[in-house]
Amino acid sequence: MSDAPLVPPMPPIPPLPPDAPRRPSLRTVHGDEFADDYAWMADRDDPQLRAYLEAENAYAAARTSHLVPLVDDLFGEIKARTKETDLSVPVRHGGYWYYSRTIEGEQYSVEGRVRVNDHPVRPSLDGLNAPAGEQVLLDENAEARGHDFFALGASDVSPDGRRLAYAVDVTGDERFDLRVRDIGSGEVLDEAVSGIGYGVAWSLDGTSLFYTRLDDAWRSHEVWRHEVGRPGEEDVLVLEEPDERFSVGVGTSRDDRWVVFGVGSKTSSEYSLLDAADPTGTPRLVAARRDGVEYDCEPLGDELFVVHNARRRNFEVARAAITADGVGEWTPLDVTSEDEFVTGVEAFGDFLVVSLRAGGQTTVRIVARDGRSPSGFGRSHDVGFDEPVRSVSVGDNPEPGTGTLQISFMSLVTPPTVYDYDVAARALTLVKRKEVLGGYDPAGYVQRREWALAADGTRVPISIVHASSTALDGTAPGLLYGYGSYGLSTDPWFSVARLSLLDRGFVFAVAHVRGGSEMGRQWYDDGKLEHKEHTFTDFIACADHLLAEEFVDPDRLAAEGGSAGGLLMGAVANLAPDRFRVMHAQVPFVDALTTMLDPSLPLTVAEWEEWGNPVGDPAAYRRMRGYTPYENVAAHNYPALLVTTSINDTRVYVTEPAKWVARLRDVATSDPQTSPILFRTELVAGHGGQSGRYDSWRQLAWEWAVLIDLTAARADGKGPG
Numbered sequence: 001m002s003d004a005p006l007v008p009p010m011p012p013i014p015p016l017p018p019d020a021p022r023r024p025s026l027r028t029v030h031g032d033e034f035a036d037d038y039a040w041m042a043d044r045d046d047p048q049l050r051a052y053l054e055a056e057n058a059y060a061a062a063r064t065s066h067l068v069p070l071v072d073d074l075f076g077e078i079k080a081r082t083k084e085t086d087l088s089v090p091v092r093h094g095g096y097w098y099y100s101r102t103i104e105g106e107q108y109s110v111e112g113r114v115r116v117n118d119h120p121v122r123p124s125l126d127g128l129n130a131p132a133g134e135q136v137l138l139d140e141n142a143e144a145r146g147h148d149f150f151a152l153g154a155s156d157v158s159p160d161g162r163r164l165a166y167a168v169d170v171t172g173d174e175r176f177d178l179r180v181r182d183i184g185s186g187e188v189l190d191e192a193v194s195g196i197g198y199g200v201a202w203s204l205d206g207t208s209l210f211y212t213r214l215d216d217a218w219r220s221h222e223v224w225r226h227e228v229g230r231p232g233e234e235d236v237l238v239l240e241e242p243d244e245r246f247s248v249g250v251g252t253s254r255d256d257r258w259v260v261f262g263v264g265s266k267t268s269s270e271y272s273l274l275d276a277a278d279p280t281g282t283p284r285l286v287a288a289r290r291d292g293v294e295y296d297c298e299p300l301g302d303e304l305f306v307v308h309n310a311r312r313r314n315f316e317v318a319r320a321a322i323t324a325d326g327v328g329e330w331t332p333l334d335v336t337s338e339d340e341f342v343t344g345v346e347a348f349g350d351f352l353v354v355s356l357r358a359g360g361q362t363t364v365r366i367v368a369r370d371g372r373s374p375s376g377f378g379r380s381h382d383v384g385f386d387e388p389v390r391s392v393s394v395g396d397n398p399e400p401g402t403g404t405l406q407i408s409f410m411s412l413v414t415p416p417t418v419y420d421y422d423v424a425a426r427a428l429t430l431v432k433r434k435e436v437l438g439g440y441d442p443a444g445y446v447q448r449r450e451w452a453l454a455a456d457g458t459r460v461p462i463s464i465v466h467a468s469s470t471a472l473d474g475t476a477p478g479l480l481y482g483y484g485s486y487g488l489s490t491d492p493w494f495s496v497a498r499l500s501l502l503d504r505g506f507v508f509a510v511a512h513v514r515g516g517s518e519m520g521r522q523w524y525d526d527g528k529l530e531h532k533e534h535t536f537t538d539f540i541a542c543a544d545h546l547l548a549e550e551f552v553d554p555d556r557l558a559a560e561g562g563s564a565g566g567l568l569m570g571a572v573a574n575l576a577p578d579r580f581r582v583m584h585a586q587v588p589f590v591d592a593l594t595t596m597l598d599p600s601l602p603l604t605v606a607e608w609e610e611w612g613n614p615v616g617d618p619a620a621y622r623r624m625r626g627y628t629p630y631e632n633v634a635a636h637n638y639p640a641l642l643v644t645t646s647i648n649d650t651r652v653y654v655t656e657p658a659k660w661v662a663r664l665r666d667v668a669t670s671d672p673q674t675s676p677i678l679f680r681t682e683l684v685a686g687h688g689g690q691s692g693r694y695d696s697w698r699q700l701a702w703e704w705a706v707l708i709d710l711t712a713a714r715a716d717g718k719g720p721g
Contacts, residue, residue, distance in 0.1 A: 018055035020662035030618040038659040056679040067705040074701035077500045083435045085128045089418045093398040107692030108140035137164050148684035149691045153198045158206030159256040165200050172648035180228050192232040201250045201259045203279035210250045218602035218650050220247045244605035253299045254400045266609035269294045287326045300347040307345050313521050315342040335367050341520040349401045360461045360518050362392045387411045389449050389463040391491040410494045412447040412465035452545035460538045463492045466507040477711040478507040478552030484515030484535040485564035487524035507551045513538035536571045543579045556711040562586030570629025582640040582710040590629040591656040630660050638668045640675040640710045646682040
């Protein structure tokens with residue numbers, strides 16, 4: 001066990017928690033009546049809501065005032081382990097090395113480049129200074145000055161290398177203002193367009209930009225073309241998507257030859273291509289959308305490579321001419337098997353790179369071109385790594401003619417690592433491994449893969465890490481993380497901050513529950529719509545496995561999940577409140593049924609393919625009514641709850657956790673001294689919380705101090721909590 005000090009005894013209890021105003025309201029849907037005293041919180045401009053959030057913040061601060069020294073310690077540990085002045089791996093493209101760098105004391109990154117002629121080999125920092133001859137593309141610190149929040153929605157250099165287009169959000173609402181800068185002079189050439197969505201795409205000559213517009217429900221529903229230097233009122237609508245299930249996106253091909261327009265829902269997609277040399281032309285459809293058919297495309301020259309599920313649940317890779325007219329002209333390449341889940345394809349002059357999942361692990365497969373083969377491709381091989389739990393992905397490779405592939409790797413014990421992979425020689429060369437200061441030694445930690453048995457007999461993978469000195473005898477504190485929605489996989493990741501938990505004897509585990517895609521597409525399908533309950537029962541099964549195998553103390557297990565993972569926390573708190581000592585619900589989607597009943601709210605209609613449509617389908621209503629956290633709060637003892645959110649979150653409105661906490665305070669029978677409900681709202685932030693790195697470290701330090709406190713064996717001998 002760690003020698004880290006025990007948490008001091010909790011001070012005298014502060015005043016009672018806030019009591020939110022009640023305004024009786026009755027919701028009747030499909031004959032079901034639900035009394036909702038906090039429906040009024042849907043008006044986020046109501047002064048009483050702001051007052052309630054501030055009162056909850058004050059209460060949380062008072063309840064955790066004794067943790068200030070621990071928060072300072074945790075923040076200091078994160079900072080001390082971080083190389084604050086650092087350089088990303090420079091990437092070569094078009095005569096330049098491109099990179100980002102961080103500076104000690106600064107919250108955000110600086111994007112820059114140097115000429116290859118001045119740096120024939122990959123550049124590095126000059127001591128603590130930028131590489132010699134640097135051209136600053138974007139100093140995010142300068143852009144963020146005067147703002148409490150800052151985020152980029154796009155940053156893209158024009159194909160001729162002369163201009164930078166970037167998009168800025170300074171509130172957290174994920175609507176961005178577009179700016180264009182001349183790189184040589186630093187002059188801002190254009191700031192005529194505001195309120196755009198994520199991503200931009202350049203025309204080949206660098207005179208026009210394509211961007212997306214959002215509707216009132218925050219759905220990207222239009223693509224527009226903007227001529228640099230002209231008023232925004234002259235912009236031209238290129239694509240409009242009326243179906244509210246679908247959103248649009250824009251990008252460019254690796255060779256800059258094509259502007260790519262994507263339109264997708266949760267279950268189907270379609271793409272169009274526009275010759276980047278003809279920005280006023282008409283986009284050409286790759287394949288019309290079909291219900292249940294998803295595809296993605298990678299154009300390169302006159303070829304088109306497609307990942308699709310028209311014939312195979314786990315997707316496959318096909319090839320076609322760039323002029324192909326629909327699915328019927330896609331030729332399967334047969335480079336994967338049916339039990340391998342294909343997640344992407346990238347095309348280069350001499351080979352293809354296929355990203356896939358097999359046996360719950362990520363894999364990168366290289367397929368060499370072979371002109372003697374009928375398909376044009378020969379043998380394939382996988383880039384091998386041998387850690388038991390890992391994340392492998394394709395890095396940044398902008399040059400289509402490269403023979404060296406950038407590969408990214410990390411695990412629960414190995415920091416983020418970048419390799420150059422010589423495709424012909426099949427050789428990996430280490431380029432950079434994130435430096436962890438303070439003498440970090442991966443050998444001092446143990447990672448493993450375990451399997452829990454779900455109620456229906458399904459084996460659920462768990463990724464686990466702990467310090468090698470931690471005794472696995474049922475006495476350790478633990479933190480179990482989960483998500484399980486939208487087919488998003490929670491692959492093992494390294495965290496500098498997490499070392500502070502591990503060094504205090506924590507066992508950290510990730511429950512790879514159904515609803516993600518860790519085990520393939522079926523894994524996702526088995527955790528959505530009518531099968532959504534599997535996500536919750538899988539998580540409980542993973543907790544039970546940790547307890548049964550004595551990885552953790554039954555009285556010292558914490559749980560954590562955010563957004564849809566926050567819904568998971570709320571549902572599990574209702575189903576199995578005795579499994580956890582404390583649960584942390586981050587920006588939690590806990591009033592999901594109310595949200596899904598209101599098509600005017602952000603993303604609701606698009607979400608019906610994930611959760612069901614409770615407006616038009618009584619069965620979907622009954623199903624959601626049976627598990628959504630807010631409606632199912634009951635008069636029983638809950639674990640301690642830490643609830644965190646942000647006031648400008650446009651994905652999960654602050655309304656949801658505010659209502660949930662208010663209802664929990666009304667109904668739950670827990671002892672507020674030993675199992676408190678702590679609710680904190682960031683008053684200047686969005687869905688991802690604080691934006692600056694030091695601010696986000698401080699936020700995380702406070703959250704984890706609360707978890708450490710509530711799972712600690714106390715100095716006064718009174719046990720956890």
